[in-house]
Amino acid sequence: MSQRLNDNRIYEILSVVGEIPAGKVATYGQIARLAGLERHARLVGKVLGMSEYYGVYPCHRVVNHIGRLAPGWPEQQALLREEGVELKANGHVDLARYQWDCDA
């Protein structure tokens, strides 16, 4: 249900998210760009925020451009750590090593 967001956009975004390999993370901007919504990084966040697709798509592998995890979602940290993604002392992911190089 919930055609809150344009279904078509949700599909593209989630599709990209689902392609993120385990042990890797991607930024909202990266995903947005792959989905054809380069400037809509925030939209990606909203879509994942609804997270009714959680369990189907690895939304926990999505972080912001500084490697910070989603606020209000502490368990994301544990999920990433289980995949081998270690966080820095400040809670940031080491993007230099774990950022998904989809095509670049």
Added chain:
DNA sequence: AGACTGACGATCC
């Protein structure tokens, strides 16, 4: 129809 908000990004300091 209008205004506020936002799981962001880039730039500036």
Added chain:
DNA sequence: GGGATCGCCAGTC
């Protein structure tokens, strides 16, 4: 390197 500010665009109220 970290913090603060502005800008984008669409969604939600």
